[in-house]
Amino acid sequence: MSAQEPRLDPERWWTRLWKFFVALLGLSFFIASLSSGYLRRLPNWEWWELSARILFGLLALVLAAYLFLKRRGKLAREEAAPTQAAYPFPKFLDSLWTEGARRITSESVEDNASNGKKPVDSKGTGESDYLRPIAIFTELIMNVSKHRVRVAETVDVEGHMMVQRVIVEFDLPRGWEQAKFLYLPVLHPVKGELVDNFHLRDAQDSSLTDLTYEETTRLAAAGLRLLMAFGDKAVIAAESESVVPPVAAEASTEWPDAAMVAKEKDLLTLLAMRGPVDIEPMQRTINEILETFEVDDLTKGYLRRYVLELCGAYPIVAVVDPQIVAGGRVLIKYERTLMPASVTAAAGSSEGPPARSRRAKFGVKRWRGLMRIGMGLRPAQVAVPISLALTASSYHLRLNAPESKYVFEQHLTCSHCDQLVTPSWVGSRPGVKRGPVGTAKCTHKAGVEPSAHRFDDRHYFRLQRRHGQNFVHLYMRGFGAAKPKMHDLQVVARFKEVPPGSRLQAAVTAFATTVLVIVVGYMVSNHRVAPESDYPAVILALPAVVASWFGIASERNALVGGSLLARLSLIVSGVLSIASIVTYLMTAPTEAGSSPPPPQVSLLGVTHKAWIALSLLSLVNFVYIYYRFVLKLIHYRDLMRRKQGHGSTMKIA
Numbered sequence: 001m002s003a004q005e006p007r008l009d010p011e012r013w014w015t016r017l018w019k020f021f022v023a024l025l026g027l028s029f030f031i032a033s034l035s036s037g038y039l040r041r042l043p044n045w046e047w048w049e050l051s052a053r054i055l056f057g058l059l060a061l062v063l064a065a066y067l068f069l070k071r072r073g074k075l076a077r078e079e080a081a082p083t084q085a086a087y088p089f090p091k092f093l094d095s096l097w098t099e100g101a102r103r104i105t106s107e108s109v110e111d112n113a114s115n116g117k118k119p120v121d122s123k124g125t126g127e128s129d130y131l132r133p134i135a136i137f138t139e140l141i142m143n144v145s146k147h148r149v150r151v152a153e154t155v156d157v158e159g160h161m162m163v164q165r166v167i168v169e170f171d172l173p174r175g176w177e178q179a180k181f182l183y184l185p186v187l188h189p190v191k192g193e194l195v196d197n198f199h200l201r202d203a204q205d206s207s208l209t210d211l212t213y214e215e216t217t218r219l220a221a222a223g224l225r226l227l228m229a230f231g232d233k234a235v236i237a238a239e240s241e242s243v244v245p246p247v248a249a250e251a252s253t254e255w256p257d258a259a260m261v262a263k264e265k266d267l268l269t270l271l272a273m274r275g276p277v278d279i280e281p282m283q284r285t286i287n288e289i290l291e292t293f294e295v296d297d298l299t300k301g302y303l304r305r306y307v308l309e310l311c312g313a314y315p316i317v318a319v320v321d322p323q324i325v326a327g328g329r330v331l332i333k334y335e336r337t338l339m340p341a342s343v344t345a346a347a348g349s350s351e352g353p354p355a356r357s358r359r360a361k362f363g364v365k366r367w368r369g370l371m372r373i374g375m376g377l378r379p380a381q382v383a384v385p386i387s388l389a390l391t392a393s394s395y396h397l398r399l400n401a402p403e404s405k406y407v408f409e410q411h412l413t414c415s416h417c418d419q420l421v422t423p424s425w426v427g428s429r430p431g432v433k434r435g436p437v438g439t440a441k442c443t444h445k446a447g448v449e450p451s452a453h454r455f456d457d458r459h460y461f462r463l464q465r466r467h468g469q470n471f472v473h474l475y476m477r478g479f480g481a482a483k484p485k486m487h488d489l490q491v492v493a494r495f496k497e498v499p500p501g502s503r504l505q506a507a508v509t510a511f512a513t514t515v516l517v518i519v520v521g522y523m524v525s526n527h528r529v530a531p532e533s534d535y536p537a538v539i540l541a542l543p544a545v546v547a548s549w550f551g552i553a554s555e556r557n558a559l560v561g562g563s564l565l566a567r568l569s570l571i572v573s574g575v576l577s578i579a580s581i582v583t584y585l586m587t588a589p590t591e592a593g594s595s596p597p598p599p600q601v602s603l604l605g606v607t608h609k610a611w612i613a614l615s616l617l618s619l620v621n622f623v624y625i626y627y628r629f630v631l632k633l634i635h636y637r638d639l640m641r642r643k644q645g646h647g648s649t650m651k652i653a
Contacts, residue, residue, distance in 0.1 A: 019067060026063035033057035085275040096268050097261070099218045100225035103130045129180050130222065137183040138223040139173045141315070142305045144185075144391045145480030147171050149329075151392035155338075155384055156400045162338040166388065172328050179322055183211070183219060185315040186332045188391070192276045195316070196337040202324055203331035211317045219317065220271050220310050227302050228264060228295070263289055267303070270311040277312050286311075380564070381494045385415070389476045390485045399472040401495045406636065409494040410463055410472050416441040416488055421461065427484040443487045458482060468639040470495075499636050502566035503629040506573070510622035513543035513573045517580050517618045518604055521611030524587055525602075543577040569625040576618050583610050 011019075032038075033056040039049045088096075105128055140147050150169040155162055168186055176182060189195055200208045211219065266289050270282060286307050290300045318332055382399065389395035401407070412421040417439050428445040459478035472493045479486065497503070516539055587608060603612045 019070070022063055022067060026060045026067070029056045029060035029063065033060060085273055085277050087269055088272040088274075093265055093268055093272065096218060096221040096272060097225075097265055100221035100223075100268075103218070103222035104128060104134060104226050104229065131226075132175055132179040133181055133183045134219065134222045134226055136173055136176060136179065137185065137219060137317070138226055138306065140170070140185055141223065141309055142302060144188075144309075145393060147173065148392040148480070150394045150396075151388050152396040152398075153388055154398045154400065157382055157402070162382075163335065164338050165335045166333070168332045168334075168392075170330050170332065172325060172330065176322060176325060176328065182320040182322055182325070182330075184318045184320050184330070184332060186210075186318050186334055187316040188309075188313040189316070190276055191274060191312060191314045193314075196339070197335070198316070199335045200316075200318055201333040201335075202320070203333070204324075205333070208318045208320065208332070211319065213314070216315060216317050217272050220315075221268055223306065224264065224267055224271060224303070227299065227306060228260075260294070263293060267307050270307055273311060279308070279312050282311050283308060380496070381492065383415070383490050383492045385488070385490045386412075386474070386476065387487075389479045389489070390482075390487065392480050393477065395474075395476040395479070397472070397474040397476075397491060399474075399491065399493055401470045401493075403470055404498055404501070405470050405495040406468050406498050406639070407466050407470065407472055407493060408496040409492075410466065411492050412461060412463065412474065413490060413492055414442055414444060414486075414488060415490045421486075421489060422446075423460070425486060426458070427482050427486045429484060441488075443484065465642065466639050467642050468498075468636055470498075496632065497563055499633045500629070502563050503569075503625060503632065506563075506566040506569035507622065507626045507629050509543055509573045510569055510618070510625050513577055514615070514618040514622045516543060517576065517611070518606060518615045520580065520584060521606040521608060521615050522604070524584065524611060525605070525607040543573050565625065565628055569621055572621045573618070576614060576621070580611075580614050583614060587611070 033053045036049060036053070039045045039052060042048050147170055148168055149171045150167075152167040154165040156165070166187075170184060172182070186200070187195070200210055202208055267286070270286065286304055290303060293300060293303075295303075316334075320330060320332070324330060382401075384397070384399055386395070386397060389397075413419060414421065421444075424446055425444045426446075427443060430441055430443050459476070459482055461474065461476040461479075463475075464473035472491060474491055520539070587610060601607070601612070603615055606612050606615050
C-alpha cells in the first residue's frame with residue numbers, strides 16, 4: 001500500500017573512488033584536447049597532433065556521458081513505488097456488514113450504548129434517521145449526471161501551482177425534506193490520490209464538514225445493503241413521493257441463506273478496497289458475483305452501477321443541513337490545489353505511421369520544454385482535463401492566466417490522439433483501433449453529421465472566442481448523460497505575453513547591440529580609434545549587462561511564463577556583445593597615424609571581415625525580433641477589435 005518515495009542508496013567507497021578516477025581521467029583528456037605542441041618531435045606532427053586532440057576530445061565526451069548516465073540512473077530510482085490495491089481484513093469486513101444492516105433499520109442519531117434505551121428514531125416514526133440520507137446518497141452515486149444540474153469550474157494558474165475552485169449545484173431527489181441531514185458526494189477522486197488543501201463550503205461560504213474514510217466506507221456499505229434489501233424500491237422514482245418503501249426495514253434485511261451473506265461481503269470487499277484498481281477486471285468480477293444473485297435484473301443493474309462507481313473512487317461526502325436547501329436545490333463549493341505535470345511527458349504510442357509522427361512531435365516539444373526550463377522560463381501551454389463535465393448536465397470551465405498574458409490558442413481535444421473534438425463525436429468503448437479518428441485508447445468515434453440548419457441535441461460545447469482576454473471559458477452540455485461517455489478530453493490553451501512584454505525589451509537590446517557593433521566596427525575599419533583606448537570595449541559591454549538584467553528580471557512566480565523567442569534574442573545579443581569585445585581587443589590599432597586599408601566589401605561603412613560578420617548577425621537578430629514583436633502587436637490589436645455580436649460589445653476609447 002505504501003507509496004513513499006525510497007531513499008537514495010548511499011554509494012560505497014569503492015564506487016565513489018571509481019567515479020573520481022573516471023572524472024579525473026576525463027578531465028585529463030579534456031585538457032589534452034585543448035593543448036598543443038606535445039608531439040612536435042614526430043614527423044608530420046601537425047597531423048598527429050590534430051588526430052590526438054580529436055581522439056582526446058571524444059574520450060572526454062564518452063567519459064562525461066558515462067558519469068552523467070550513472071548519476072541520472074541513480075536519481076531515476078527516486079520514483080515512488082506504485083501503490084498496490086489492498087483488500088480489507090475479515091474482521092473489518094464483518095463490521096462493515098453489521099454496520100450496513102444497522103444503519104438502515106432502527107438506528108437514530110442519538111443512539112449510543114450508554115443511554116440504556118432501545119434505539120428509536122428522532123422523529124418517532126419507527127424509521128432510522130439514516131435511512132433517507134443513505135437512500136439519497138445511493139441515488140446521487142448512481143445517477144450523478146442527473147442530479148448535478150450545473151458545475152462551474154475555475155482554474156487559476158497564477159503561481160507555481162494550479163488552484164481549482166468548483167461550484168456544484170445539486171437537484172436533490174424527492175424526499176429530501178423528510179431527512180434530518182443529507183450526505184452529498186461532491187468529489188470522486190481516484191483511490192490512492194491525495195487531495196491537497198481541500199476546503200468545503202456552502203453557498204454562504206460557511207465551512208462544511210465531510211466524512212472520514214472509515215465513515216464514508218460504512219456509508220457505502222449501508223447503501224449496498226439498502227439496494228440489496230429493497231431493490232428497485234429503494235431507488236428514487238419520479239412518480240414516488242417517498243425515498244424509501246413504506247415497509248418494515250428490519251423484516252426486509254434478513255437474508256434467506258448464508259450464500260447471500262457471502263455475496264454481499266464479496267461486493268463489500270470491492271467497495272472497501274484501498275489503492276488504485278483497474279476498472280475492467282473489477283467489472284468482470286462484479287458481473288460474476290451478480291450472476292447468481294436471486295434478484296431481478298433491474299436490481300442487478302443498480303448494484304452493478306453502484307459498486308462499479310465506488311470500487312475505483314473515493315467519494316468526498318459533505319454533511320449538509322436540509323435547512324440550506326431551497327426548492328430542492330443546494331450549492332456546494334470546494335477548492336483544492338493541483339500539481340501540474342508536463343504535457344510533453346508522453347512519447348506517444350507505437351501504433352504505425354501516425355504514432356511515429358506523434359513521437360517526432362513530442363520529441364520536439366520535449367527539447368523545447370527542456371530549453372525553456374534551462375533558460376528559466378515557465379511553460380506557455382496548459383492542459384486541463386474536463387472530467388467534471390461527465391458528471392453534470394451543464395458544465396462551465398474558466399481557466400485563468402496571469403493578467404500579463406492573453407489567450408493565443410485554445411482547443412478542446414482528446415488527450416490520446418490530440419484531435420479536435422467535433423459535435424459529431426459520440427462515445428465508444430476503448431480497445432479498438434480507429435485509424436484516422438483516434439487510437440485504441442480513445443473513447444470516441446465519428447458519428448452522423450447533422451444536416452444543414454439543424455442541431456444535434458445529444459451534446460453541445462462552445463469555447464469563448466479570443467478577444468485578447470487572459471482566460472479560457474468552455475461551456476459543455478449533455479456530456480454527462482451520454483452513454484458510453486467520452487473520457488480523457490482536455491482543454492489545451494497556449495498563452496502569450498500582452499504587448500509590449502519581453503519582446504520589446506529584446507528588440508531594444510538587439511537595436512542597441514546592433515548600433516554599437518556597427519559604430520565600433522566602422523571606427524576600427526577606418527582607424528578612428530585611439531591606440532590602447534578602452535572606451536569602445538566598455539561601451540560594447542553594456543548590451544551584455546542589459547541582456548542579462550532583462551533575463552533575470554523575468555516573472556519568477558508565474559506558472560505561465562514569458563517568451564522563448566525574447567529570451568533567445570537576449571542571449572544572442574549578450575553573446576554578440578561579448579564576442580565584439582574580444583574582437584575589438586584583437587583588432588584595435590596599436591600605432592597612431594596608420595592609414596586605413598583600401599575599401600573592399602563593406603557593410604554600412606564597415607570593411608573589416610570580423611566586424612562585418614558581427615554586424616550582420618546583430619542586424620539579423622534585431623530585424624527578426626522586431627518583426628515578431630510587431631506581428632504580435634498587430635495580432636493582439638486585431639483580437640481586441642473583434643465584436644462579440646448581438647450588440648453586446650462594450651466599446652472603450
